[in-house]
Amino acid sequence: MTAVRVATGVLVVFTLTGCAGDQISASSPVPAAPPIDASMTGRWILTAPNSPSCGLEFGGAAGARTGAVAPDGGCPGNFYLSRRWAMEGSVLTIADDESQPLAQLRPGGTRFEGQSASGVPVTLER
DSSP, X not given: OHHHXXXXXXXXXXXXXXXXXXXXXXXXXXXXXXXXXXXXXXXXXXEOTTSOOEEEEEOOOTTOSEEEEEEOSSOSTTGGGOOEEEEETTEEEEEOTTOOEEEEEEEETTEEEEEETTSOEEEEEO
16 A cells, blocks of 8 residues: 555656656755754754744754753743753654653754644744
């Protein structure tokens, strides 16, 4: 069943690409994702609906897929407890000092989008 879905998806992509006049080439370069440390370290702003936003300072060594988080005051929910971050695949997890997840987010353009452990939608952007 999965193979049928994949084949259908590929067919739809090729069909839509043909309609747009674009051509897909197997030799077309795929841009490399920036290193995690280049995209994660530094100050990010966390927002949640009906809550004040707050700054989170992400730290980590070059090439690291984990690091420390230092929150500003006034963070929504339990995000004032943020102490660690980890990137596994494309999933960013923000956790407290006991490694309990506070949120899981995925890249969405120039920001990360996801939900807190309690199910509240959250956004993380520069």
